[in-house]
Amino acid sequence: MKMQLIVPVFLAMFFFVLQGRAQSYSYSGYFGAHSYQETDTVFISKVDGRGYMMIPKVYAKLGRNKSRGYLILELRESGSVDFVVGNIVIITNKGNRIICRERNIRNSQKRDGVQVSSSLYYLTFKELSQLESDGIERIVFSTQYDPDGRFTMDPSEYSVRCNIFFK
Incomplete structure (x- = not known):
């Protein structure tokens, strides 16, 4: 036994x-x-407001290594911690959709008094080359306030106003 x-x-x-x-x-x-080959960090401007709540600054970065590509979304704010959570949808300038699945790979730290939370999403090389050739029109995602599970808005929309390219 x-x-x-x-x-x-x-x-x-x-x-x-x-x-x-x-x-x-x-x-x-x-x-x-x-270290991996990656783009410069690109500021993403906010499209819709979250009412009276503090709107974090959102940044995006594309990268690649020898096995896959990745997208890092950073939220920077001086107050509490927001995280990008759930699946995200990337819409290219040609109208194609790329859906990135949630992998629960996150990082949170304070840089120069500003709280920075990063969420990482994987991309295939095909999706990465499509983003490089078409450019990004919009990234749609949701944010989660603190780790206790309260959501701020569902979903929040952010729009990229410039293309992200590898040098």
């Missing part, structure tokens, strides 16, 4: 340790001290 309990408990512990390490490896692969 003891042996029958030990094996499932060991497998469950092994699974949780493996899952935690895999997440930390994928997280540190982008937000650590590594």
Whole structure:
């Protein structure tokens, strides 16, 4: 009986340790001290207001490494922490849609007294080249206020007014 309990408990512990390490490896692969080819950070201007609430400054950056492309969305504000959450939709200047799935890869830190939260989304090389050739018209996403799960607006729309290109 003891042996029958030990094996499932060991497998469950092994699974949780493996899952935690895999997440930390994928997280540190982008937000650590590594460097990848990436674009300059582009400011995204706000289209619709959030009423009386503080509107964070939103920045976007495209990047690539040898296995995939990625998009980092940063929210910068001096108050509380907002995160980009859920799937995002990128609409190109030609009207094509690219949907990026939520991966729960986020980073939050204070830079020069400003709270900066970053969310990372993966792109395929095909999607990345489509964004480079067509340009980005709009990025639609939702924000979440603090980690306790309260949402500010659903969804918030932000519009990119300039194209993002690799040099």
